[in-house]
Amino acid sequence: MSVGAFNHRGVLAVYRFEMHRFRRTLWTGLAVPVITTSLYFVVFGAAIGSRMTEIDGIAYGSFIVPGLMMLSLFTESIFNASFGIHMPRFTGTIYELLSAPMSAFETVLGYVGAAATKATIVALVILATANLFVDVQIAHPFLMLAYLLLVAATFCLFGFIIGIWAKGFEQLQVIPLLVVTPLTFLGGAFYSIDMLAEPWRTITLFNPVVYLINGFRWTFFGTADVPVGYALAATFAFFLLCLAVIAWIFRTGYRLKA
Amino acid sequence: MDSVLSIRGLSKTYKSGTVALKPVDLEIRRGEIFALLGPNGAGKTTLISIVCGLVNPSGGTVTIDGHDIVRDYRAARTKIGLVPQELHTDAFEPVWSTVSFSRGLFGRPGDDAYIEKVLRDLSLWDKRRTIMKELSGGMKRRVMIAKALAHEPEILFLDEPTAGVDVELRRDMWNLVRQLRERGVTIILTTHYIEEAEEMADRVGVINKGELILVEEKDALMRKLGKKELTLQLAEPLAAVPPELADWNLTLNGDGTELHYVFDPKGERTGIPSLLTAMRDSGIQFKDLNTHQSSLEEIFVSLVSDRRLGEARS
Ligand SMILES: Nc1ncnc2c1ncn2[C@@H]1O[C@H](COP(=O)(O)OP(=O)(O)OP(=O)(O)O)[C@@H](O)[C@H]1O
Numbered sequence: 001m002s003v004g005a006f007n008h009r010g011v012l013a014v015y016r017f018e019m020h021r022f023r024r025t026l027w028t029g030l031a032v033p034v035i036t037t038s039l040y041f042v043v044f045g046a047a048i049g050s051r052m053t054e055i056d057g058i059a060y061g062s063f064i065v066p067g068l069m070m071l072s073l074f075t076e077s078i079f080n081a082s083f084g085i086h087m088p089r090f091t092g093t094i095y096e097l098l099s100a101p102m103s104a105f106e107t108v109l110g111y112v113g114a115a116a117t118k119a120t121i122v123a124l125v126i127l128a129t130a131n132l133f134v135d136v137q138i139a140h141p142f143l144m145l146a147y148l149l150l151v152a153a154t155f156c157l158f159g160f161i162i163g164i165w166a167k168g169f170e171q172l173q174v175i176p177l178l179v180v181t182p183l184t185f186l187g188g189a190f191y192s193i194d195m196l197a198e199p200w201r202t203i204t205l206f207n208p209v210v211y212l213i214n215g216f217r218w219t220f221f222g223t224a225d226v227p228v229g230y231a232l233a234a235t236f237a238f239f240l241l242c243l244a245v246i247a248w249i250f251r252t253g254y255r256l257k258a
Numbered sequence: 259m260d261s262v263l264s265i266r267g268l269s270k271t272y273k274s275g276t277v278a279l280k281p282v283d284l285e286i287r288r289g290e291i292f293a294l295l296g297p298n299g300a301g302k303t304t305l306i307s308i309v310c311g312l313v314n315p316s317g318g319t320v321t322i323d324g325h326d327i328v329r330d331y332r333a334a335r336t337k338i339g340l341v342p343q344e345l346h347t348d349a350f351e352p353v354w355s356t357v358s359f360s361r362g363l364f365g366r367p368g369d370d371a372y373i374e375k376v377l378r379d380l381s382l383w384d385k386r387r388t389i390m391k392e393l394s395g396g397m398k399r400r401v402m403i404a405k406a407l408a409h410e411p412e413i414l415f416l417d418e419p420t421a422g423v424d425v426e427l428r429r430d431m432w433n434l435v436r437q438l439r440e441r442g443v444t445i446i447l448t449t450h451y452i453e454e455a456e457e458m459a460d461r462v463g464v465i466n467k468g469e470l471i472l473v474e475e476k477d478a479l480m481r482k483l484g485k486k487e488l489t490l491q492l493a494e495p496l497a498a499v500p501p502e503l504a505d506w507n508l509t510l511n512g513d514g515t516e517l518h519y520v521f522d523p524k525g526e527r528t529g530i531p532s533l534l535t536a537m538r539d540s541g542i543q544f545k546d547l548n549t550h551q552s553s554l555e556e557i558f559v560s561l562v563s564d565r566r567l568g569e570a571r572s
């Protein structure tokens with residue numbers, strides 16, 4: 001009768017529910033990243049890349065692949081995770097989750113696990129698509145995958161917080177559109193920050209996304225604009241910050257319980 | 259008394275400042291059907307929501323089978339199932355998966371045979387592949403009950419299960435509740451309808467403005483509340499109730515123009531025919547007569563004022 005120390009069936013129920021939701025929109029979910037990636041290659045690769053052939057000895061087409069993957073990973077992670085928890089709040093079905101023997105950790109594991117899975121799949125689909133246009137070499141494939149998962153988990157946690165904070169569907173979009181996307185474009189997704197003139201280069205170093213993208217790029221090419229240790233530390237710090245906020249949310253019932 | 263749910267000093271003040279529950283104490287017996295009766299805004303849903311973990315209490319404690327709902331929430335929540343007042347459903351989920359989901363969420367291993375039984379009991383088996391948004395309101399309510407039963411709870415909360423439900427579903431629901439009780443499930447339901455409490459409950463609690471005014475065995479309560487009053491408007495005022503009519507315990511109004519007789523409409527003999535005969539024999543004539551049954555509203559008012567009087571005396 002009793003639920004053990006860990007309600008793994010509850011976690012699986014939430015995970016499967018979320019994955020099932022993604023499967024309903026599987027084709028659009030995968031067609032979008034394939035088409036956008038192809039567009040980026042047509043525009044950047046053909047138009048700009050022909051003038052900007054190499055960065056740090058890497059062909060421009062290959063150079064932008066990690067940035068493209070990160071950009072999608074950020075938006076997918078935030079969108080899936082925020083929507084996943086916002087929807088039951090909006091429809092009221094969250095009553096069941098709140099009344100179930102689920103700890104905060106188990107709830108987050110279910111929602112964030114599913115959202116991170118989907119975001120990682122999308123990033124890998126982008127990698128596969130990019131491979132059709134350019135030759136992508138990966139220096140540290142396992143580290144690349146581990147890094148992908150860490151960033152996905154971090155941004156899904158962030159998305160989860162947004163999904164709880166948001167009072168409506170418009171607010172779900174605000175942070176991704178106004179903060180994350182600009183920071184990503186300005187964070188060297190499509191260029192090396194060494195190409196910037198001062199003071200822009202120094203200013204750019206305050207953008208946390210620079211570290212995320214550079215850390216990831218290092219797993220591909222073994223080179224980066226900033227030290228990889230910084231990148232990992234920054235990602236991990238953000239991860240822990242999100243965890244702390246979520247722990248606070250569940251302890252107080254913020255926007256979950258009246 | 260074998261108490262399965264114990265509520266002590268439970269209070270709730272919402273952030274808006276609304277005091278939804280004044281400190282409430284309540285013990286629910288194992289295996290009983292308990293009806294919580296009260297007008298709109300009385301605090302019924304708030305009480306249930308705190309017990310089920312949807313609302314944070316402002317004060318007090320709740321234990322379910324000895325498990326504190328905060329410290330020992332896992333053990334406590336595993337035992338309860340909730341059917342909320344409002345219909346909340348996942349529009350695109352088929353009936354079968356949404357019910358299986360509930361079972362998993364509560365940590366129970368899959369059991370297709372059991373889920374099939376629940377769906378059949380609720381006449382949902384034919385709809386098992388239909389997605390929620392294609393179901394009628396009554397069907398959705400059945401699915402919500404199926405979800406609450408999916409993990410075989412020991413205590414079931416039904417928050418206004420028959421609001422906006424047709425006669426057939428209401429009858430089905432009552433049958434289901436009785437079946438569950440036979441299996442030993444404790445049931446706590448809220449309702450506005452005194453007949454519903456009368457039909458189903460073993461005990462009744464009346465709540466008004468966040469205060470639990472009374473908790474009583476249904477039979478005892480119905481004897482009190484089920485009374486009707488006959489009013490006779492007399493042709494000629496009387497100075498006092500004539501001694502020939504002493505048997506009926508009549509009361510006379512202030513100016514002597516009305517006689518009041520309180521009777522039990524479900525009693526074997528209401529005493530009305532014999533009263534009318536006795537009046538004719540005594541030559542007392544009346545112009546008009548009417549009977550009146552107290553509405554729930556009036557009953558609440560009288561309960562509250564009775565309690566105030568009681569408090570003032572003690
Ligand atoms: N989330 C909330 N925030 C603020 N006030 C609330 C909230 N929920 C309920 N209330 C208030 O608390 C009081 C009790 O409400 P509750 O829903 O418990 O009543 P109820 O007995 O279930 O009524 P009904 O029969 O209409 O369902 C009401 O005054 C209501 O307006």
Ligand SMILES: [Mg+2]
Binds near residue numbers: 302303304343417
């Ligand atoms: Mg209510």
